[in-house]
Amino acid sequence: MSSLQFDIAHLLAGSLVLASFMMLYQDRLYALLNVYALHAGVLALSVAWQAYVQHAPHLYVTALIALVFKAIIIPVALHRIIRQLGIHREIENVIGVGLTMMAGIGLVALSMVVMLRVTPGADALAREDLAFALSVLLLGLLIMVTRRNAVSQVVGFMSLENGLVLAATGAKGMPLVVEISVAFSVLIAFIVIGIFLFRIRERFDSVDVQELDRFRGERR
């Protein structure tokens, strides 16, 4: 692999981590969705580049799924759902943005230390990809735990899943990548339909403990 090919792959994977960071500090749902669309677009580019570099044409399918389904259909659908259900457009954070960003930096450092240390034998591209993928995964988890409303938790989950696709395409010659990305798309479609059908509005908005007790069936 030439150094230019490596650099481009590195740039795209790094941009994905950067997009994850951008999601961390959004405080409006529409803005968050737009950043997610960007995230999925960067993923599509990254996967397409991997397909080209690895001479693995089936990965173009994964890239196409990422582009059409995740970067276009899902954000558009969520936009409509938010409008139709009248979901609050501001995102409530559990902790402040500054602290969340610090935690995010810590998580990225952690994944770099862990993944680079355990993969000295693997080729450089796969190593970097895995480290970036783990960062995206952990940042996705961070988005999920620091947000209170359902839609932004789902967006966090979807960004986490993008990290997994990055890892799977980075692992050269891995079988079933296309199948797995399809399976994940089905899962995400289910979640999005779930929001719509179940009309889950502003979940966890209330800090009323009694509400929580009622749900758990534990009230006397």
Next chain:
Amino acid sequence: MTIDALGAILLIPAISAALLAILPGYLLTAKLNVVAAFATFLTSLSLFVIEPTSGQYLLLDDLNKVFIVLTTFVGFTTSVFSASYIHHEIETGRLTPAFLRFYHAMYQTLMFAMNLALVANNIGLMWVAVEMATLTTVLMVGIYRTHEALEAAWKYFILGSVGIALALFGTILVYMAARPAVGEGLDGMVWTVLVKHAAQFDPALLNVAFVFLLLGYGTKVGLAPLHAWLPDAHAEGPTPISAVLSGLLLNVALYALLRFKMMLAVNSAAIAPGPLMVTMGLISVIFAALMLYRRRDIKRMFAYSSIEHMGIIVFAFGMGGPLANFAGLLHMTMHSLTKSAIFFAVGHIAQVKGTQKIADIGGLTVTNPALGWGLMLGVIAIVGLPPLGIFMSEFLVVSSTFARAPWLTVILVLGIIIALGGLFLRVGAVMFGEPKGKTAPAEASYVPMFTHLGLVLMAGIYLPPVLVTGFQNVAKLLG
């Protein structure tokens, strides 16, 4: 291509799921559901007679034979219970025929997904199957569409998805570790190939992979502190699904974990997975045992009891060695049978009384003797009193590990005793207090419940030598 028994246990549920989705009339479909589950069970029994060969995608060995037979058996008895359970739900109007059609189709889809996870020889395929099983149970948990049921389904969905995502990352890492030794392509995910070459894998990468797999599949097993979805999902869904969740789905996730443990055992440089599993198992036992004391919902209470027992099983497998593995396997079987029997009883009790709140249920042994004593027998079994099967398996777990790790075993016994106290405290009033709630006679099917309890009682008194040798072989396989 001819279809062997391995293909058949996948095809029967898949075809029936499609049929049940189309056919109208819940009386017919409920019967068809039972017939399909029975046919799958019979096919799984045939695995003992004619052994199909394993291929690149499907695998059969002593380990998954046990799991398959247990899964299809409990799947069959639960379908019998489910037929009488849903009859009542239709009458009270909690479910409509349209939802029932969906329910039956999902039931068979779940059976398909669980069987696929058990026979998959490809770790990617196994992951897809576990994801599919999660999705179908999410849909079934939310089927009542009450606020509580939807919340429970949502919580299960999000936590289950995160667990599954972590498991996939672990799976990718296993492939990365295998690639230098096995080469690129499909072989890098075939479990039998992986085990053969595991000694040459990079141990550091394998360690990280196992941590992710433990966290991922451990969420599905319901190990504390990853258990948060489990009590809600059990309490709010239809009771047949609670029975299948506790009795089967937790086992399937555990099976996935055991496969990876076997792989790590081959590589001497990798960490021993045992201590990690032992720690999580013990935390689950103690935590769940303490949580039993403050429960007010009867289904939630038994859900916590499931966490406790999964903890015991994971502890036993974590300790390893032929004896502890044998004990863990026996305990898993006994727990599946007992816990599903308990949920059969609880399902009918909740229908008769119209509530799941422990405070509103009382004097069951007077008002509904068969259900009351059935549940009592189940509780006696689940807390581990002699002469029932769980006493025997818990005794084996304790005796096989005491010499090696006395302190850990003391903690385990403490947890079991705390759980015994908690369950008896809560169940005492339900059984013997003054009669409370409605006292209508139950239109219940007692056969599945007493069949399970009978089997558990028999296992406590006499274990057939065939079963013992079978389990011993599996225990050896597990290392």
